[in-house]
Each structure stands twice: as structure tokens, then as C-alpha cells.
Amino acid sequence: MYQFASFVFLLGFLFLISVITGFLPLGEPPMLVGQVIQNNAASETGASNFVTSVVLGYRGIDTLGELSILFAAATAGSLVLSGLKQKSIESGDAGFLVKSASELFFPLLIVVGLYIVLHGHLTPGGGFQGGVILAAAFFLPLLAKPSKSINSLALGLIEGLSGAAFIIIGLIALFNEGAFLKPFFENGELGSLISSGTLPLLYIAVGLKVGAELASLLNLLNQEEVNDS
Amino acid sequence: MKHYIILTVILPLLVAFLLPTIGRFSYFLARALPPIILIFSIVITACVYNNETAPFALHIGDFVAPQGIVFHVDSISLLMALSVQVFALFLWPRRSFKLQSEQIVSNKRYSLMLLLVASANGLAFSGDLFNLYVFYELLAVATFGLISFDTNEANQARFAAAFRYLVISATGSVMALLGIALVYFLTGTLNFAHLATQQANLFNPIGLSAFALLLVGFGVKAELFPVNSWVPEVYSAASKKLSGYLAGVISKLAVLVIIKALLFIFPHSEAAYLMLGLGLAGLLIGELSAMRSNDFTRMISWSSVAQLGLVFIAFSIPGQAGIIAGLAVLFHHMFVKTALFLIAEKWGGRISDLHGQGYLNLIMSGIFIFVALSLIGLPPLPGFWSKFLLLNGLAGQEYYFAIAIILITTVIEVNYLFRVANHLFSREDKPVLPINNHHWFDTLTASLIVVALIVAVWELPTINDQLIIMSDQLLDIESYVNRVLISTENGL
Numbered sequence: 001m002y003q004f005a006s007f008v009f010l011l012g013f014l015f016l017i018s019v020i021t022g023f024l025p026l027g028e029p030p031m032l033v034g035q036v037i038q039n040n041a042a043s044e045t046g047a048s049n050f051v052t053s054v055v056l057g058y059r060g061i062d063t064l065g066e067l068s069i070l071f072a073a074a075t076a077g078s079l080v081l082s083g084l085k086q087k088s089i090e091s092g093d094a095g096f097l098v099k100s101a102s103e104l105f106f107p108l109l110i111v112v113g114l115y116i117v118l119h120g121h122l123t124p125g126g127g128f129q130g131g132v133i134l135a136a137a138f139f140l141p142l143l144a145k146p147s148k149s150i151n152s153l154a155l156g157l158i159e160g161l162s163g164a165a166f167i168i169i170g171l172i173a174l175f176n177e178g179a180f181l182k183p184f185f186e187n188g189e190l191g192s193l194i195s196s197g198t199l200p201l202l203y204i205a206v207g208l209k210v211g212a213e214l215a216s217l218l219n220l221l222n223q224e225e226v227n228d229s
Numbered sequence: 230m231k232h233y234i235i236l237t238v239i240l241p242l243l244v245a246f247l248l249p250t251i252g253r254f255s256y257f258l259a260r261a262l263p264p265i266i267l268i269f270s271i272v273i274t275a276c277v278y279n280n281e282t283a284p285f286a287l288h289i290g291d292f293v294a295p296q297g298i299v300f301h302v303d304s305i306s307l308l309m310a311l312s313v314q315v316f317a318l319f320l321w322p323r324r325s326f327k328l329q330s331e332q333i334v335s336n337k338r339y340s341l342m343l344l345l346v347a348s349a350n351g352l353a354f355s356g357d358l359f360n361l362y363v364f365y366e367l368l369a370v371a372t373f374g375l376i377s378f379d380t381n382e383a384n385q386a387r388f389a390a391a392f393r394y395l396v397i398s399a400t401g402s403v404m405a406l407l408g409i410a411l412v413y414f415l416t417g418t419l420n421f422a423h424l425a426t427q428q429a430n431l432f433n434p435i436g437l438s439a440f441a442l443l444l445v446g447f448g449v450k451a452e453l454f455p456v457n458s459w460v461p462e463v464y465s466a467a468s469k470k471l472s473g474y475l476a477g478v479i480s481k482l483a484v485l486v487i488i489k490a491l492l493f494i495f496p497h498s499e500a501a502y503l504m505l506g507l508g509l510a511g512l513l514i515g516e517l518s519a520m521r522s523n524d525f526t527r528m529i530s531w532s533s534v535a536q537l538g539l540v541f542i543a544f545s546i547p548g549q550a551g552i553i554a555g556l557a558v559l560f561h562h563m564f565v566k567t568a569l570f571l572i573a574e575k576w577g578g579r580i581s582d583l584h585g586q587g588y589l590n591l592i593m594s595g596i597f598i599f600v601a602l603s604l605i606g607l608p609p610l611p612g613f614w615s616k617f618l619l620l621n622g623l624a625g626q627e628y629y630f631a632i633a634i635i636l637i638t639t640v641i642e643v644n645y646l647f648r649v650a651n652h653l654f655s656r657e658d659k660p661v662l663p664i665n666n667h668h669w670f671d672t673l674t675a676s677l678i679v680v681a682l683i684v685a686v687w688e689l690p691t692i693n694d695q696l697i698i699m700s701d702q703l704l705d706i707e708s709y710v711n712r713v714l715i716s717t718e719n720g721l
Contacts, residue, residue, distance in 0.1 A: 016438065020411065023435050030417030030430070033295050040296075058297045061289050065351070065363035068242055069370050072344050075249070075337045076374025080388065082334060156250050163246035167239055179291035180235045 046187030046196035047121040055126065056199045056206075060170070060181040063202075066128075067163060067209055074213045081220050094144045102140035109137035117207035121196045127203040131210025138215045142222050149223055155216040162208035169198055169205070231285055234277050234302055237270040237310055238354070241347035245340040252336030256326075259336045263343055264321060270350075271314045278307045284702055286356065286422075286712040294714045295423040301356035301713060305556070305699045309353040309485060312563060316478045317346045319674045320470040320567070338378045344371040345479070352482040356713060358409050358419040361486055365405070365447065368482075369398045372475065376467045390466035394459040398449050401456055405446025411439035412494065422713035425493045425706050432497060440495040441503060443487070450483035452476075452537045454511035461522070464530040464570075469577060470671075472526070473570025476533040477563045484537065484559060488544050488552075492703060501545040508541030509634055516638040520645045526577040528645060529569045532604070535638065536562045542631055543619045550622035552700035557615035557692075561603070565612065568600045568678040571671045575664055580649055585661035587653030593667055594653045596675045601646040603682055605639060611685045 031038075041053040055063050113133035120126030138150060170181040177184055188195030244266050252259035277283065284303035288294060322342065326332045344367060351364035377391040413419055415436060416427040424431075431439065449456045464472035491500055515535030522528045540562065543555035572593055576583055587594040603612035616635070623632050667675075685692060702709075 017407075020435055020438055023433075024411075024414060029414055032417035032423070032427075033419070034417065037296055044292075057290060058292050059360070061298055062360055062363050064239075064242065065348075065360070065367055068245070068344055068347070069363070069367045071246060072341060072367060072370040072374060075341055076370060076377065079334060079337055079341075079374050080377050080391075082330075153253065156253070160247045160250040164243055167243045167246070170239065173290075174232060174235070177291070178232060180232075180239065180289055182291045 042190055045183060045199060046190060047199055048191045048196075049121055049123060049126075051124070052121045052126055052199060052203070053196075056121075056202045057183055060202070063206065064166060064170070064181075067166065067206060070210065070213055071159075071163065074217050077217055078220050094146070099144040102144040106137055106140055109133055109140070113137060113207070113211070117204055118193070118200065120203040120207075121199045122191060122193070127206025128210055130203075131207040132214060134207065134211035135214035135218065138211070139218045142218065146222060150215060150219045152216060152219060155212050155219065158208055159212035159216065162205045162212065166202055166205040166209070169201060173198070230280060231277060231282050231302070232287065233273055234307075234354070235287060235289070235300060237274055237314070238347050238350045240266050240270060241343040241350070245343035245347065248340040248343070249333075249336055252333065252339075256332045256336070259332075259339060260325065263339050264318060266343070267314050267318045267321075267346065271311065271318070274307055274311045274314065277302065278304070278311065283307055284709075284712065287354075295418050295420045298360045299356040299420060299422070299713050300354040301421070301709065302354055303699075303702045304695070305485075305703060306353040308699070309482060310350045312560075313346060313349040313353065313478055313482070316474060316563075316567060317342065319677075320474045320571075322468070322470065323668075323670065334378070338375065341371045341374045341378075345375065345474075349479055349482050352486060356421045358412065358421065358424070358490075360419075361489075362402075362405060362409055365450070365483070365486065366402060368450065368479065369402065372479075373398075375471055376463055378468075387466045390459070390462045394463050397456055397459050401446045401449030403446075404442045408439045408442030408446060411435060411442070415439070420713065421489060421493045422710040425710055426714075428494065428496065431494060436495065437497070437499055437503075440490065440500045443490050444500075444504065444507070447483050447486050447490075448507070451480050451487060451541075452511070452534045453541065454507045454514065454538065457511065457515075457534050460534050461518075461527040461530040464533075465524065465526040465577065469526065469570050469574040472530070472573075473567045476530065476570060477567035480533070480537060481540075481559050481563055484540055484544070487541075488555070488703075491544065493706060493709075498547070501547060504541050505545035505628070505631065508538045508545060509631060511535065511538030512542065512638055513538075513634060516641045520641050523580055524578065525580050525583065525649065526570075526573045528580065528649070529566070529573060532569075532642070532645075533562070533566050535642075536566065536604075539616075539619065539635070542635070543622065546622040546626055546628075549697075549700050549704060550618075550625055552703055553696045554615070554618040554622045556696050556699060557618050561611050561615045564678045564681060565600050565604050568596060568675045569604075571667070571675045571678075572597050572600075574671055575667050580652055582662050582664075583649065584652040584655040584657060584659060586664060587650075589661060589664075590666060592672060593675070594650075596679055597653070598650055599679050599682070601650065605642050605646060609686055611682050611689075614689060 037054060037058060038050065041050045042048065045053040045057040047053040113130045116125035116133060117127055117130030142148060142150070173182040173184055174180045183197035183199060185197040187197055244262055248259055248262065251262065284301065287300040287302060289298045289300060322338060326335050348364040348367035348371065352361060352368065355361045355364060373391050373395050376394065377387050412424070412431065415430045416424055418424055418427060444453065445456055452460050464476060491504065512535050515531045515538055519528050519531035519535065522531060540555055540558050543558050544551055546554065603610040606613045606616040620632055620635065
């Protein structure tokens with residue numbers, strides 16, 4: 001009965017979506033806000049990557065919200081995981097291939113992750129993407145040696161402090177410039193590494209927070225399997 | 230001063246980020262800090278409320294309106310934020326833990342509660358459709374964690390409830406996102422003020438389906454009819470104070486989002502009829518299920534579904550009468566339902582187990598009867614006036630069918646609430662089950678709610694004036710647009 005109901009719901013939903021897409025004037029979207037941002041972003045924020053100017057400038061508080069969602073999800077996940085007692089899987093070393101690959105890739109991933117975080121305001125990429133790569137870098141050694149674990153205190157510290165750094169940069173702007181998250185510092189030369197005011201600093205905070213968050217979540221998943229063996 | 234209103238969103242977030250780390254060094258600090266922050270933001274909100282500067286628009290990051298995000302602060306959003314913080318303070322989890330592993334888990338709960346408060350404040354203030362969606366998601370994710378919170382007993386029911394809630398909520402979020410995407414596609418903007426100037430682009434079948442998607446998406450938290458099946462399960466599995474907070478306060482913020490969408494983006498009778506129909510269905514189903522349930526918590530959960538149905542019916546009445554009636558029902562339900570869930574803290578469970586409890590715990594049963602009478606709408610209690618405003622508004626629009634349903638469901642309400650009262654004071658010769666007394670702080674909170682309701686009876690003219698001011702501000706879309714879109718030019 002339930003399966004039938006959900007099938008009918010799904011059919012109706014698909015029908016609705018196909019009708020809506022049929023009516024939509026695809027290809028000629030109204031560019032009210034988009035056009036203005038395209039025209040002004042470079043001069044207002046000094047970021048040559050317009051996506052960054054939207055993510056950290058125009059809609060900075062959305063990004064803070066996204067960071068909090070990630071934080072809430074990681075916290076909720078750890079609450080659920082700490083309550084579960086799983087059967088341990090016999091876990092020794094992962095073998096020659098994975099071990100040497102992880103040793104090879106670790107520095108590479110760190111460099112790539114940091115590069116993507118630091119150049120978020122210039123090229124596609126940024127804190128979120130770079131943070132995920134950083135988390136992957138720290139998780140590789142865990143894959144190679146499942147019995148090891150990352151220091152969760154340090155991870156928690158990085159996570160908390162980088163999140164706080166984002167907010168504190170915003171608060172400094174609030175007390176000095178009169179508006180929360182208003183970019184301060186000089187815009188600099190468009191396209192150079194040190195440009196576009198506080199946006200790169202915000203992206204570094206985002207990158208560290210995302211990286212630490214995901215790494216601690218992966219660490220927790222790993223511990224759950226190794227514990228009580 | 231007025232810039233600092235954003236601190237009510239930011240400071241809870243800041244403390245929430247740092248709390249797990251602080252808690253490792255000092256459990257005492259982790260327990261003391263969140264209430265201090267809450268009191269601080271209550272003070273800020275109250276100052277802004279008293280300063281008479283409201284309504285005003287706050288441009289975040291000093292970016293000009295339709296490009297940047299705007300917080301619009303008016304008396305209704307200030308009042309919502311104030312109640313979010315005050316109720317959070319009174320319903321704050323108190324239990325302290327000895328074991329360190331339990332302390333770490335409980336610190337995580339504190340930081341989730343702070344995230345919940347921050348996102349609810351954001352929902353009250355934000356004037357941007359996508360920003361609202363972000364805060365709504367934050368609220369949802371924090372709620373999942375809080376529901377599944379557990380220190381010792383392996384309570385599978387909580388995980389099951391949280392998971393089902395997650396599935397429904399995620400479906401709703403996808404729908405809301407689709408609705409937002411359609412709105413953006415048709416108008417090219419997400420700012421409420423800017424959207425209000427672009428309404429003509431949305432007056433077509435696609436616009437209406439976008440509203441339907443937003444209604445169902447945001448309706449998950451607002452316990453709207455087709456997406457409210459999570460309500461009784463979650464509220465009876467989670468801790469009762471959290472349930473009271475979710476049913477009493479948090480659901481109202483989702484309602485506020487939907488009302489903003491209705492007023493600013495889709496002020497058409499079709500959208501209002503859709504809301505009216507879903508509200509009526511929610512009212513009927515909620516009251517009938519409440520009548521059938523034998524469990525106290527489930528009963529008041531279903532009754533909360535019904536009450537939110539009433540709120541939706543009220544807001545679907547066009548014009549000022551609808552807004553005033555909706556706000557009256559909304560704030561009345563906020564107080565009443567919180568008190569009922571505080572009572573359920575110890576009395577949750579089978580209703581027949583409650584027989585004879587009334588003689589043992591006179592204060593709580595007195596509070597229950599008072600609150601139940603107000604919920605039913607016995608004059609001169611506030612519940613009567615809110616229902617009277619609602620029926621008056623419906624009669625003004627000649628929605629006689631809705632009036633009939635509301636009156637019939639009131640009789641059902643009397644039936645199930647007084648069944649509980651009957652059990653409480655039954656003289657049957659059965660042994661009275663030993664149930665622990667409520668914690669003194671919960672009793673105090675519930676009594677304060679009763680005092681607030683009694684004061685409300687004396688202060689009815691003042692409340693009426695405030696409701697008129699709030700509804701004027703909500704309906705005055707032209708000056709809203711001016712404040713948001715123009716006020717940056719003259720330097721705030």
C-alpha cells in the first residue's frame with residue numbers, strides 16, 4: 001500500500017516537474033541581480049572569480065550558514081555514532097600498494113588543497129573544495145593504517161578556531177566599518193594573489209573548517225570500527 | 230544600536246563553534262556560557278524593540294539591496310526573535326553529567342541548541358528567500374541531532390523517529406529549493422522587496438506551483454497537512470522540553486516564512502485558497518487523531534498539528550483581519566503548547582495511567598485545566614479572543630464551511646482534553662500510579678505561562694493595538710520595499 005502510494009506520488013511529482021519545465025522559457029532567464037553583480041563584482045570586491053565575490057561578499061552570511069550546517073551535521077553525526085556499538089572488523093595494515101600510494105599522495109594533496117584554498121578568489125575553487133581535498137589528504141594515512149587515528153583534540157581546536165575566525169573577521173568589520181562581514185583592507189590589483197581585501201582570509205577559515213570537520217567525521221567513523229575489538 | 234541586532238544570530242553561532250573545544254577544558258564554562266549568551270541577545274533584542282527604530286533594514290556587508298542580503302527588522306520579527314530566545318532560556322536542558330564521555334556528548338547538545346536558536350533568529354529577520362532557506366536547513370539539521378541525542382539508554386525509537394523525520398524533511402527541502410529555483414528563474418532575484426516589485430512575472434501557473442512547492446517545503450517544520458506525519462513520533466520520542474520548543478516556537482518561524490512568501494510574492498486568491506484547504510485538512514486530521522490517541526504526548530502533538538491548521542486558516546483570510554487573527558492564534562498557541570509539553574515531561578504516556586494524579590499534584594493539574602480551557606476557547610481567556618478574531622475574519626469573507634469545521638473540531642477538542650481531566654480527578658477505586666513530581670523549574674515555567682495568559686486578559690486592548698501595528702507593518706509592502714531597496718543610498 002505504502003509502496004503504491006509513494007509510486008503515485010513519484011509519478012505525480014515527475015509529471016509536475018515535466019509540465020513546469022515545458023512551460024519555462026529556457027535560455028532567456030531574466031538577469032536582474034545577476035547582471036548587476038557581473039558588472040560590479042570586480043570593482044566592488046576585487047575578486048577576479050565572481051563566484052567568490054558572491055559566496056564571500058554579497059552573500060557572505062549564506063556561507064556562514066552553510067558552514068554552520070556542516071558543523072551541525074558533523075556534530076549530529078558524532079552524537080549518533082558515539083551511541084552505536086559496532087562489531088569490529090579485523091583491520092591490519094592495508095598492504096604495500098595503498099601504503100606507498102598514501103605516502104606519495106599525502107604531500108601532493110596537501111599542496112593542491114592549500115593552493116585551491118589560497119587561490120579561491122582568483123580561479124575556480126575555494127575554501128569548500130580545497131577543504132575537502134585537505135580532509136582527503138589526512139584520511140589517506142588512516143586508510144593505510146586503520147589502527148592509527150588523528151588527534152581529535154587538535155582537530156576540534158582547528159575546527160572551532162577557524163569557524164570563530166570567520167565570525168571574528170565579520171565582527172571586526174561590524175565594529176570598525178559598521179556592517180557585519182563588510183570586506184575591509186584594500187582591494188589591491190585585480191588578479192594578484194594578495195587582493196580583494198578580506199575574502200582570501202575568509203576562504204582560508206572556510207577551508208580549514210571544512211577540512212577539519214570532514215577529517216574528524218572520517219576519523220570518528222574509523223574509530224567506531226576499530227574500537228572494542 | 231540597530232546594527233547590533235545581527236549579534237543575536239552571530240554570537241550563538243560563535244559560541245556553538247567553540248563550545249566542544251571549551252567543554253574539553255572546563256565543563257562548567259560550557260554549561261554556563263550558552264545561557265549567558267542567550268541573556269545577552271535577549272537584552273540586545275529588547276533594547277532594539279524599545280528604541281522605536283523598528284522597522285528598519287540592515288544591509289549585511291554594506292552591499293546594496295537586491296545583490297546583497299538584507300535583514301528586515303520589524304516588530305513582528307523582533308517579537309519572534311525575543312520569544313525564540315526567552316523560551317530557549319526557560320526550556321534549556323539542565324541535566325548535568327558526571328562521566329567525562331557523557332559531558333562531551335552533552336556539550337555537543339548545547340552547541341546544537343545554540344545553532345537552533347541562531348537559525349531561528351535568522352529566520353525571523355532575514356529578508357532574502359535563499360538566506361531563509363539556508364537558516365531553515367540549519368534549523369533542520371540541528372533538530373535531527375537534538376532529537377537523536379541520548380546519553381545512556383540505547384533508545385532505538387529516537388533514532389527511528391529522527392531518521393523518518395530526516396527523510397520527510399529532506400524531501401521538503403528539495404521541494405522548497407525547487408520552488409526557490411523557479412522563483413529565481415521567473416524573476417531573476419531572491420530579495421523579498423525586489424520580488425514584491427516583480428510579482429507580475431509570477432502570476433501564472435508556474436508561479437503558483439512554485440508557491441505550492443514552497444508551501445509544502447517550508448510546511449514540514451510548520452506541521453502543514455500532507456507533510457506532518459513525523460509530528461507525533463518525533464515529539465513523543467524526543468525529550469519533552471525539546472518537543473515543546475519545536476511545537477511551540479520553532480514551527481511558528483516556518484509559518485512566518487510562508488506568510489512572508491504569501492504576502493510579498495504570491496498575493497493571489499489561488500494561493501490563499503490552497504493554504505486554506507491544507508489548513509482545514511490539517512485541523513480535521515489533527516483533532517480526529519488527537520481524539521483517538523491514548524497517549525498523552527501523542528494527543529498534544531496531534532493537537533499542535535490542528536492548532537497550526539488554525540493558524541494557516543487564519544492567514545489565508547485576505548487583508549488585515551486575517552493577519553491579526555493569525556498572529557493572535559499563533560502567539561496564543563506558542564504559550565499554551567509549551568505549557569502542555571512541560572506537563573507531559575512527567576505525564577507523558579498512557580492517559581489512563583494518569584487517573585487520580587490530580588489529587589497528588591494539584592498545581593500541575595490546575596495548570597493543565599487552565600491551559601486546556603484557554604486552548605478550547607472559553608471566554609474570557611485569551612484563547613477565546615484569538616478564536617473569536619479568527620471566526621470573525623472568516624465570517625467577513627463568508628467562509629461558512631471553514632467556520633463549521635472549526636466549531637465542530639472545537640467540540641472534539643473539548644472531548645479529548647476533558648477525557649484527560651476526567652482521568653486526573655477520577656474517583657475510581659484503583660491504586661494511583663506513582664509518578665515523580667515535575668522539576669520545580671518546569672513547574673515555575675508553566676506557572677509563568679499561566680500568569681502571562683491571565684495578564685493577557687487584562688491587557689487585551691494593548692495586545693490588540695500591538696497586533697494592529699504588527700499587521701500594518703506586514704501589510705505595508707510599499708514602505709518595506711522603500712526601506713530595503715533605497716535606504717542604502719542615504720548612508721543607512
